[in-house]
Amino acid sequence: MRAYRIDSPEGIQALKIVNLPEPTPGPGEVLIAVKACSLNYRDSLLIQGGYPRNRTYPVIPLSDGAGEVVGIGPGFTRFKVGDRVAANFMRDWLGGPINEHALLSSLGGGINGMLAERVCLPAHSVVHIPGHLSFEEASTLPCAALTAWNAVTSANTKAGDTVLVLGTGGVSIFALQLAKAFGARVIATSGSDDKAAKAKALGADSIINYRKKPEWHEEVRNLTGGVGVDLVLEVGGPGTFERSIKATRVGGTIALIGLLDMGTEPPNIIPLLLNAQKVHGIYVGSVAMFEDMNRAITVNQIRPVIDRVFPFEETRQAYEHLMSQKHLGKIVIRVGEG
Numbered sequence: 001m002r003a004y005r006i007d008s009p010e011g012i013q014a015l016k017i018v019n020l021p022e023p024t025p026g027p028g029e030v031l032i033a034v035k036a037c038s039l040n041y042r043d044s045l046l047i048q049g050g051y052p053r054n055r056t057y058p059v060i061p062l063s064d065g066a067g068e069v070v071g072i073g074p075g076f077t078r079f080k081v082g083d084r085v086a087a088n089f090m091r092d093w094l095g096g097p098i099n100e101h102a103l104l105s106s107l108g109g110g111i112n113g114m115l116a117e118r119v120c121l122p123a124h125s126v127v128h129i130p131g132h133l134s135f136e137e138a139s140t141l142p143c144a145a146l147t148a149w150n151a152v153t154s155a156n157t158k159a160g161d162t163v164l165v166l167g168t169g170g171v172s173i174f175a176l177q178l179a180k181a182f183g184a185r186v187i188a189t190s191g192s193d194d195k196a197a198k199a200k201a202l203g204a205d206s207i208i209n210y211r212k213k214p215e216w217h218e219e220v221r222n223l224t225g226g227v228g229v230d231l232v233l234e235v236g237g238p239g240t241f242e243r244s245i246k247a248t249r250v251g252g253t254i255a256l257i258g259l260l261d262m263g264t265e266p267p268n269i270i271p272l273l274l275n276a277q278k279v280h281g282i283y284v285g286s287v288a289m290f291e292d293m294n295r296a297i298t299v300n301q302i303r304p305v306i307d308r309v310f311p312f313e314e315t316r317q318a319y320e321h322l323m324s325q326k327h328l329g330k331i332v333i334r335v336g337e338g
């Protein structure tokens with residue numbers, strides 16, 4: 001079978017197609033014919049050696065993939081051949097609080113990932129995908145969608161809350177869709193007017209261009225009557241954190257998710273305690289959360305926003321597109337038929 005493998009983190013040229021023996025499912029395992037994979041910002045860091053953990057090489061990249069069960073190990077019955085499935089980002093985080101062991105089991109980083117024609121995984125790490133989604137759509141769920149779900153549900157988001165999402169990448173667009181499904185009002189930021197218009201069409205109630213308005217937190221406060229938002233999905237990191245604190249209401253939550261903007265100076269964190277705000281470090285989600293999210297996606301008929309689909313042979317171009325940050329939503333790689 002064909003797979004991509006990264007032998008050392010030397011950038012895009014590190015992505016090489018290799019021929020590997022087809023895996024055989026052991027007890028409790030399923031064999032998946034991968035149909036589609038999707039990219040996350042993390043994947044661009046992993047090929048450059050810039051990801052802060054799980055830097056195992058050689059490795060088959062990508063946490064995100066969906067496909068069809070084509071084989072089942074001895075003695076196992078939860079899945080059957082033909083089931084449409086996706087794997088959890090962390091193979092060994094089944095439910096409950098995250099733990100050290102689960103952190104070591106992230107696909108496409110700590111252990112081999114999904115960018116292969118066949119992947120064998122323990123059935124405990126696999127979920128059924130929503131019936132209304134294509135494999136390409138479902139391949140976008142394991143990392144970005146589940147991270148957004150974890151952030152939105154951990155903050156107990158409810159109808160009438162205001163949620164702030166930064167930028168229009170994979171996590172933020174899913175957060176917009178999920179927060180709207182909970183009945184929340186969504187304020188989004190973007191550095192591009194074109195993308196802002198698309199985010200508006202996807203349901204964002206207000207958009208702020210953070211390039212034109214670098215002090216965007218002031219606009220957020222104006223939009224919330226001077227109060228601030230209930231939740232911000234902070235994908236920027238050190239460079240945006242202080243403005244996110246200022247954009248959040250007293251007692252509100254900052255879900256700390258990403259590191260897109262490393263900033264130049266450490267943020268002032270004192271207002272966090274003066275305003276009794278909560279900071280929640282989020283690291284994707286568990287299998288149990290993935291199953292809960294898929295139920296919500298099904299009931300609300302949510303469709304992931306795909307920016308562009310690349311053939312397997314053009315994986316390097318897909319990574320280049322990700323790194324250009326021209327996309328809105330998700331970038332997908334088609335692996336098999338379907």
Ligand SMILES: NC(=O)c1ccc[n+]([C@@H]2O[C@H](COP(=O)([O-])OP(=O)(O)OC[C@H]3O[C@@H](n4cnc5c(N)ncnc54)[C@H](OP(=O)(O)O)[C@@H]3O)[C@@H](O)[C@H]2O)c1
Nearest residue numbers: 041147167168169170171190191258259260261282283284
């Ligand atoms: N903790 C976790 O579990 C977890 C899970 C997934 C992702 N992440 C992290 O979250 C971040 C986003 O990931 P992703 O996969 O959604 O990325 P992505 O799809 O590559 O999205 C990048 C987008 O973010 C926006 N952006 C860039 N710099 C920004 C800034 N300074 N302020 C506001 N927006 C900015 C841009 O949107 P516009 O062009 O619209 O401005 C850009 O297109 C990354 O740091 C990633 O590593 C963490």
